[in-house]
Amino acid sequence: MLVNLKQIISMAEDGGYCVPAFNVYNIETVMGVIKAAEEQRAPVIIQVYPRLINEEVGYYLAPVILAAAKKATVPVCFHLDHGPSELEAQKILYWGATGIMYDGSVHPLEENIANTKHIVEICNAVDVGVEGELGHIGSVNDSAMDEFTNPDEAAEFVKATGVCCLAVLIGNAHGHYKKPPKLDIERVKAIREATGGIPLVLHGGSGIPDDQVKAAIKAGVRKMNIGTDVCCAFADGTLESLNDPNRSLAVDMFMKKPIETVKALAVNKIKLVGADGKA
Secondary structure (H helix, E strand, O other), X not given: OEOOHXXXXXXXXXHOOOEEEEEOOOHHHHHHHHHHHHHHOXXXXXXXXXXXXXXXXXXXXXXHHHHHHHHOOOOEEEEEEEEOOHHHHHHHHHOOOOEEXXXXXXXXXXXXXXXXXXXXXXXXXOOOEEEEEEOOOOEOOOOOOXXXXXXXXXXXXXXXXXOOEEEEOOOOOEOOOOOOOOOOHHHHHHHHHHHOOOOEEEOOOOOOOHHHHHHHHHHOEEEEEEOHHHHHHXXXXXXXXXXXXXXXXXXXXXXXXXXXHHHHHHHHHHHHOOOOOOO
């Protein structure tokens, strides 16, 4: 059930729901997400950060993701998250990725458009969809947030690049929010209208209040990224195992708990975005 980004985003668009995109880091986080997706009959995106692609971890993790996707009975997309250059895109395509995000949001609009279009052209040759970003989505630790995504610029970007979905800045950020964010839902609607209905992507999905997530999905968000919460769920499960005086010393045994805590987190997010029962 390995599918490409275009397919899984189209499914969400046609069904009026959102696909959860989980960042994974090791075999246990992959297993937790896949177990949740199977149980909930939900399509999912499993994605990796570029640092893993540029380190030894990515070489070993890619086959694990592919094995999980090929065994799954629900649609799974293997995606690059926040790829900063052609290098990461080429490497992960070679390793079997079926979705690419090129993040050129730190560059001026013209350069972002040119770079993103180039990645789209490469990926079109192997029928892989591309996610772009307009409006730099920073960290919750940044002193200030960049300007929110401009609907008119979004329309220009989408038309010029040919991306299949667009990550936008609407009050969201990466990491754990120090205080609940306030998403600009009207801006979501305006971007959708200006772009002719491009499926939008919400980054920084860990910690956004549920009512705002649902409002954003209703307005046109079709992919939501969850990374920090995956890390926390894995850490919580690992600590619980390690603090158990009766635990086994065998790594595979005390890793069972973090698999289950990641699964529980993934089940919660799948239900939140309305992807349960859609596969």
